[in-house]
Amino acid sequence: MELPAVNLKAILLLHWLLTIWGCIVFPGAYAWSNFTILALGVWAVAQRDSIDAISMFLGGLVVTIFLDIIHISIFYPRASLSDTERFSAVMAIVSALLKPVSCFFVYQMYRERGGELLLHTGEASASGRLPSSPLAGPAFLGPSQEHSAYQTIDSPEMPADLESRAHVPQGY
Numbered sequence: 001m002e003l004p005a006v007n008l009k010a011i012l013l014l015h016w017l018l019t020i021w022g023c024i025v026f027p028g029a030y031a032w033s034n035f036t037i038l039a040l041g042v043w044a045v046a047q048r049d050s051i052d053a054i055s056m057f058l059g060g061l062v063v064t065i066f067l068d069i070i071h072i073s074i075f076y077p078r079a080s081l082s083d084t085e086r087f088s089a090v091m092a093i094v095s096a097l098l099k100p101v102s103c104f105f106v107y108q109m110y111r112e113r114g115g116e117l118l119l120h121t122g123e124a125s126a127s128g129r130l131p132s133s134p135l136a137g138p139a140f141l142g143p144s145q146e147h148s149a150y151q152t153i154d155s156p157e158m159p160a161d162l163e164s165r166a167h168v169p170q171g172y
Contacts, residue, residue, distance in 0.1 A: 006105040012041045015095060015102065022092030025085045030071040030092070037064050044109075051115045058106045061099055068096035 019034040037060035044053040072092055077085060 008041065008045050008106070008109060011102050011105060012038060012045065014098070015041075018091050018095035018098070021088055022095055024088035025077065025081075026071055026075055026088070026092055030068070030075070033064050033067045033071075034095075037061060049113065051110070051113050054106065054110045054113055055115055058103060058110055061103050061106060065096060065099045065103070068092065068099070072096065 015034070016038055019031070019038065022034075023031045037057065040053070040057040040060050044050070044057045047053045072089070076089060081089065
């Protein structure tokens with residue numbers, strides 16, 4: 001089953017609108033956290049090929065899921081709410097509920113731009129064995145493996161056809 005194509009601009013517009021409405025009853029830290037992440041989303045739109053921009057936006061969305069839960073649970077008005085305040089609170093809750101779906105689509109965009117999952121598990125060490133502890137080797141939160149079609153210039157390896165020619169003595 002193929003995933004629907006969701007535009008990053010549509011995700012930004014949706015969360016911007018929900019954040020604007022949510023700020024009616026949750027000003028301050030709620031507004032700062034969400035608008036900062038939306039600014040990272042604008043950066044991801046502006047630089048379409050940047051893996052850094054989309055990964056920062058994705059990480060920020062994940063963080064704001066937890067921050068929204070904290071803001072809503074602490075600052076939700078306990079007294080009777082007017083219709084405007086009730087609408088604002090519902091929009092903030094809808095925004096928090098839609099963020100995991102948005103994270104899923106933004107993660108797909110991250111993968112399309114060439115990003116890889118940063119958490120590598122089960123990689124073999126230089127000896128060919130797996131580390132005894134998941135925290136023991138470079139497999140846990142280590143650098144991602146670069147899979148490039150280009151060969152590095154500083155590579156000490158020689159191509160196989162050059163190695164075979166290097167060992168054959170040539171007669172004059």
